[in-house]
Amino acid sequence: MLELRLVQGSLLKKVLEAIKDLVNDANFDCSATGFSLQAMDSSHVALVALLLRSEGFEHYRCDRSISMGMNLGNMSKMLKCAGNDDIITIKADDGSDTVTFMFESPTQDKISDFEMKLMDIDSEHLGIPEAEYHAIVRMPSAEFARICKDLASIGDTVVISVTKEGVKFSTRGDIGTANIVLRQNTTVDKPEEATIIEMNEPVSLTFALRYMNSFTKATPLSNTVTISLSSELPVVVEYKIAEMGYVRFYLAPKIEEDEDETKPQV
Amino acid sequence: MLELRLVQGSLLKKVLEAIKDLVNDANFDCSATGFSLQAMDSSHVALVALLLRSEGFEHYRCDRSISMGMNLGNMSKMLKCAGNDDIITIKADDGSDTVTFMFESPTQDKISDFEMKLMDIDSEHLGIPEAEYHAIVRMPSAEFARICKDLASIGDTVVISVTKEGVKFSTRGDIGTANIVLRQNTTVDKPEEATIIEMNEPVSLTFALRYMNSFTKATPLSNTVTISLSSELPVVVEYKIAEMGYVRFYLAPKIEEDEDETKPQV
DNA sequence: TGCAAATCGG
């Protein structure tokens, strides 16, 4: 028996908006710890990891660990039927091949329940090692989204370069080149507008903008985003979910070509 | 060496939105006087003239007159990457075949630079004589845009007729006819809502609405538009750019056919 | 039906 009651149902709606374009089908893993998901995107290039800790739910009952395969498109369709301030409860009976989403309007005047068939999905659950990163950039998520969108109108890939002074996003395309530099700025009153750079050593990595722009679908989940970079390691783009956990996206850097002209230089 | 710093960068963004649909490629001419452009539209029917006077720039350095051929679509793409209250600087080195657009966010925390290849464009720079017009109508630009859009849903051409009493916009199409009359009104408190008619002699001219509706893309540049009419002269549709200059569109009238039914009468 | 532009509200 599984029963997870989430008062801020809009969180779950946003989570699905954030990942459903990247991943079609995935197993949600439910244990005493929390509600989580780990899946490769459909082209097996990027990886999504979601965690919603049990403490973030108003009520969390999970008698035994269970893995539930869902079609995220269909799940998203159902969650769209929930109001933004509905309370959402996820329910599943032991051995059942369905999951039920229950939506309660704030006034309790409207109670909906949507039942969805589960799927069998084989998933290789990857252990993702905690790694040391050469540089970690924390910045406003809206700004990151804007930069990825702007650069995608010029080129296909972005070079992210971090130095102590700031972070530079560069691209190059048929019509020209673009460089966007953000200075470190911690002095603002509002911490969510700060750009903070923790750097152990300078790093410069190239990524496909197409994936970055998928990741930024998670922008509504958090005012800030954290980008963790190391040479030869996948970048981690993390959106924290207040009080509950995170959505993290992993993407391997493109191997740099030897011709200097193919990419902008630091 | 060229370096033009425009504090109100949104002006340049709006200028490109206003003209990029009409003109694909054009030479921007930069001299001590200012930054200007003159180009025929791609079907060689209408003419666009832009002037941004040097006094309107915060910093204006243009060592020697230079003509820079740009693809306006690509230039517009790059300017879309500037924030609406960014400061925009246009830079070009002598003899370089590229131009650089630099965008500074108001807080100076984000500095972007976009480099674009220049093109070789042959352009016949027409001297446009100052002419005496039979009638000059000044009216709210939004109202003019609305009229052109409305009339285009009925017919293909507009007859603009000016008398002392007012200005009439007429069209005729398969489904019927339309006449919109604006009375002269100078009495309003707000001068940008006035409709002012200076008339030396009555005039009635026919124009293709397709072009008029392209011209109205410049509406965001100014609250008012000035329409200058003379028989046998191209109409001038002018949007003033505060403190800096103008965008002017020129369009030859259609030669009137002899059948009375082909056009509405005054 | 889905996307983009315009408008309104925060």
Added chain:
DNA sequence: CCGATTTGCA
């Protein structure tokens, strides 16, 4: 000034 919503267009 930006974001969200609504509306019109393809």
